Every structure is written in structure tokens, then in C-alpha cells.
Ligand SMILES: Nc1ncnc2c1ncn2[C@@H]1O[C@H](COP(=O)(O)OP(=O)(O)OP(=O)(O)O)[C@@H](O)[C@H]1O
């Protein structure tokens with residue numbers, strides 16, 4: 001997860017995607033490279049031990065990923081990063097089979113995400129923008145943002161709406177698909193996960 005913009009939804013999507021993946025049989029490891037530690041704190045709130053949280057510094061990321069790959073058990077590693085692109089985030093991007101770039105439909109987010117996308121283009125790593133915190137009442141703005149994003153790079157064809165279930169699930173140490181399994185928020189995350197899984201099948205190393 002990467003976005004050169006605080007609050008775009010990196011941690012929210014990281015946690016809910018990790019849970020959705022576990023629910024469909026993946027063996028998931030979660031890594032938090034953000035000094036803020038929001039993903040780590042979420043995993044501490046979490047009551048089930050189905051997602052393994054691995055504390056690691058950026059300098060140790062590649063070695064940890066290699067160990068997990070060699071060990072052959074883990075099928076998905078979700079890495080959350082900070083909202084400021086520094087050397088740590090670059091390490092995560094370099095090692096990503098697919099970088100997800102959450103973007104709110106706002107000019108400031110669009111400008112910031114363009115820089116993250118440029119970084120990924122330079123690193124030649126696959127990525128996709130994910131429109132997050134969209135609002136039905138502002139559908140024209142969402143359409144404008146989608147049009148602007150496809151000009152820059154690959155865009156997830158769905159979107160994740162602004163819904164309080166995401167805040168509640170985060171507070172409970174859960175993903176939305178377990179917090180409110182039959183809800184629009186859960187449906188949207190489930191769809192995003194299926195799409196991500198398909199992409200990882202194409203690009204995974
Ligand atoms: N789809 C959504 N619906 C409702 N609230 C959301 C949604 N996505 C994110 N949020 C809320 O927006 C805020 C920022 O989200 P989050 O912490 O996931 O962003 P972030 O990109 O990880 O931020 P940072 O750069 O600070 O790490 C949080 O309060 C979160 O609960």
C-alpha cells in the first residue's frame with residue numbers, strides 16, 4: 001500500500017484486504033513500515049491470530065520476504081507504508097508484486113498520487129490506483145478523478161465508498177468483511193480482493 005498523501009486509506013485497505021484474503025484461504029503476513037504504527041496497533045487489537053504480524057525495518061524487508069518465500073507457507077504479504085515517500089517506502093515499492101495506491105477523489109490526492117506512480121514507473125513495478133472514500137453525492141467528482149487517473153496509470157475498475165463500517169472495523173481490529181459481512185463495505189472489499197488476487201496471479205514472483 002502506498003500513497004504520498006496522509007489519510008488516503010492505506011492502512012484501512014491493508015487491514016481489510018488482509019482479512020478478506022485470510023477468509024478466502026490465504027496465509028497472510030502483515031508488515032508495517034510506517035513509523036506511525038497504525039497497522040501494528042490494529043493487529044494488537046485483533047483477537048484472532050490468523051494474520052501474522054512481522055515487525056521489520058525497511059532494511060530487512062527484502063531478506064524477510066525471501067525467507068517467507070523460501071519457507072513456502074505464506075501466500076500473501078501485505079505491507080503498509082507511510083504517507084511520505086522516503087527511502088523506506090521505496091524499499092517496499094521495489095519489493096512489491098503489486099502496489100496499491102489509494103486515492104481520494106480530490107485534486108490534492110490526484111497530484112500526490114501522480115508522484116507515487118512516477119516512482120513505480122521508474123522502478124518498473126506493477127501498481128494500480130484504488131479510488132477510496134468516494135461519495136455517491138459527489139459521483140461527478142469521482143468520475144472526473146477516474147478519468148484523470150486512467151490517463152496516468154492502471155486504475156482498479158471499482159471503488160471503495162466512504163462508509164463508517166471501515167472506521168468501526170479498524171477500531172475492533174477487524175476487517176469489514178468480518179465486522180459486517182453482509183454490507184456494501186464488505187462487498188466492495190471482497191470485490192477489491194478478488195481483483196487484487198487476479199492481478200497477483202499475473203504479476204506474482
Ligand atoms: N472507505 C473509507 N470509509 C470511511 N472512512 C475511511 C475509508 N478509508 C479510510 N477511512 C478513514 O480515513 C482515515 C485515514 O485512513 P487511513 O488511516 O487508512 O489512511 P492512511 O493512508 O493509512 O493514512 P496515513 O498516511 O496517515 O497512514 C481514517 O480515519 C480511516 O478510518
Ligand SMILES: [Mg+2]
Pocket residue numbers: 010011012034038080081
Ligand atoms: Mg496509515
